[in-house]
Amino acid sequence: MSEAAYLPIIDLGAARNGDYAATGALISDAFSKSGFCYIRNHGIPEELIRRTHDEALAFFHAPMEEKLACKPKEAVRGFNALNRTTMYGAKNPDYKEFYQIGLELPPDDPAVLAGQALRGPNQWPAGRPTFRQAMLQYFEAVGVCGQHLLRAVACSLGIAPDFFVSKYDRPLQRTQAIWYPPHPTERQNDQFGVAPHTDYGCVTLLWQDETGGLDVQGVDGQWVSAPPVPGTLVINIGDLLCRWSNQRYNSNMHRVTNLSGKERLSIATFYDPDYDAIVDPCDLNLPDGDASLFPPVSAGDYIIGRIQESQKAKTS
Numbered sequence: 001m002s003e004a005a006y007l008p009i010i011d012l013g014a015a016r017n018g019d020y021a022a023t024g025a026l027i028s029d030a031f032s033k034s035g036f037c038y039i040r041n042h043g044i045p046e047e048l049i050r051r052t053h054d055e056a057l058a059f060f061h062a063p064m065e066e067k068l069a070c071k072p073k074e075a076v077r078g079f080n081a082l083n084r085t086t087m088y089g090a091k092n093p094d095y096k097e098f099y100q101i102g103l104e105l106p107p108d109d110p111a112v113l114a115g116q117a118l119r120g121p122n123q124w125p126a127g128r129p130t131f132r133q134a135m136l137q138y139f140e141a142v143g144v145c146g147q148h149l150l151r152a153v154a155c156s157l158g159i160a161p162d163f164f165v166s167k168y169d170r171p172l173q174r175t176q177a178i179w180y181p182p183h184p185t186e187r188q189n190d191q192f193g194v195a196p197h198t199d200y201g202c203v204t205l206l207w208q209d210e211t212g213g214l215d216v217q218g219v220d221g222q223w224v225s226a227p228p229v230p231g232t233l234v235i236n237i238g239d240l241l242c243r244w245s246n247q248r249y250n251s252n253m254h255r256v257t258n259l260s261g262k263e264r265l266s267i268a269t270f271y272d273p274d275y276d277a278i279v280d281p282c283d284l285n286l287p288d289g290d291a292s293l294f295p296p297v298s299a300g301d302y303i304i305g306r307i308q309e310s311q312k313a314k315t316s
Contacts, residue, residue, distance in 0.1 A: 006034050006218060007226055012145070013041035015152045024155030031156070031237055031245075035252035036216050038232040039149070042205075044141045046231075049207055049267075052138040055131040056177035057265055060097055062125070070099070070125050077101055078123045082181075090195035095258075098178040101135055103170055111170070116275050117304045118172055138267065139175045142205055146173070146271035149203060149235065157245060158285040167277040172201070172300060173269060180213070180256065180264040193256035193264070199238035200306040201272035202299075206234040211264035217253040226254070240272065240302055243294045246281035275300030 008030050015023040030037035059067070070078040077100055083093035101122045105112055111119045124132045147168070151161040180193040193213060208214060208228050215223040216236075226234055242251035258264045273279070280296035 006224055007036050007038065007216065009038040009040055009229065009232060011041050012039045012043070012148060012152075015148045016041065016043055020148075020151045020155040020161045023152040024157075027149075027152050028156035031153075031249040033219070033250065034216060035242070035250040036226065036234065036236045036254070038229050039145075039235055040229075040232045042145045042233050043148070044138070044145055044207075044233075048134070048137055048141060051130075052134040052177070052267060053209065053265055055128070055134040056099065056179070056267070057263075059099065059125060059128060059131050059177075060179040060265075066125060067097075070123055072100070073120075073123065076118060077120065079125075087192075087195040087197040090192070090197075091190050092192070092195070094194050095183060095191055096178055096180045096193050096256075098176045099135075100174055100176045101139060102172070102174050104136075105170075111275065116300060118174065118300070119275070135175070135177070139173070139269075142175065142267075142269045143171070143173055143271065145233070146203065146205060146269070149205070150271075153203070153241075157248070159283075163283075164273070167273040167299075170274050172272040172275060172303065174272075175267065175269045178266045178268060180211075180258040180266075182261050182263065183258055193258045194254075196253045196255040198251045198253055199236065199270065200240065200303050201238040201270045202241045202244070203271050204236050204238060205269045205271060206236075206266060207268075208234065208266040209264060211258065211260045211262060213256050213258045213260065213264055214266075215255050215257065223255070238270070238272075239306065240279060240299060243297075243302075244279045244281060244284055246284065246286055246290060246293050272303060273299040 010026045067079045072078045080098050104122055105119055150164040154161050154163040183191050210228050212227050214226040216226050218224045237249050237251055239251045242249055277299040278296050279299050281292040
């Protein structure tokens with residue numbers, strides 16, 4: 001199968017104009033094969049993308065002392081240094097820095113007071129108001145794109161296009177600006193920017209710069225390049241949507257390897273449901289005769305459980 005067939009480019013313009021069924025048919029084909037596609041006409045202004053890129057790059061080029069002043073607290077928001085994260089089963093930590101934000105909630109919000117993981121206020125570097133503005137505007141714009149995308153996903157599964165709306169009242173959306181320095185030359189064989197993995201949540205929307213380095217595992221087990229395509233986002237489903245769809249859709253392995261000799265920057269958004277949203281395959285129009293492969297689970301409990309599982313594997 002060619003890369004073009006395995007990683008198709010889907011025009012989201014029809015869905016943004018309300019024709020979710022037509023887009024859903026294309027999504028169904030892509031997600032049942034590779035779990036990946038590109039989307040064009042996603043609605044995020046190019047000026048906003050470039051501004052967010054430039055502001056993020058300026059932050060990552062700042063002195064480490066300034067960046068470490070924003071290291072994560074309870075809500076896992078802020079700056080994460082090199083070698084902080086290790087994918088399940090990986091030999092080495094990921095060779096990247098990233099800055100993560102989420103839905104802005106005050107310390108006295110009921111969800112925060114209840115101790116829900118991934119909930120709370122964002123933190124921001126002092127003296128960088130334009131970085132904060134760009135990240136928040138991008139967070140909002142990519143969330144709108146995610147809403148249109150999920151309406152098409154719903155149609156692709158034979159359910160009402162607004163099915164996911166009530167599940168995303170206060171979503172567990174996390175947006176990360178991710179900076180990859182060039183791999184150390186002496187460790188190119190066993191070092192990844194992000195080691196092979198599947199995403200834990202529902203859908204991921206990724207903008208990547210011109211550097212390249214993203215690979216997706218093909219149906220034959222070989223790695224297929226997902227190169228930058230101007231004007232597009234890369235979309236993939238995570239394990240939660242794979243579960244929700246009763247494995248009709250494929251959550252696929254992918255990795256980042258930055259052998260370009262220069263820095264790479266991407267902006268990844270994990271667009272996941274409310275913490276208490278119940279994920280039950282029986283709600284997604286199972287084909288006649290198909291039994292649910294998974295019991296109901298809350299989205300937040302599932303995602304946090306997968307994160308904790310990975311952390312245990314890292315330290316075992």
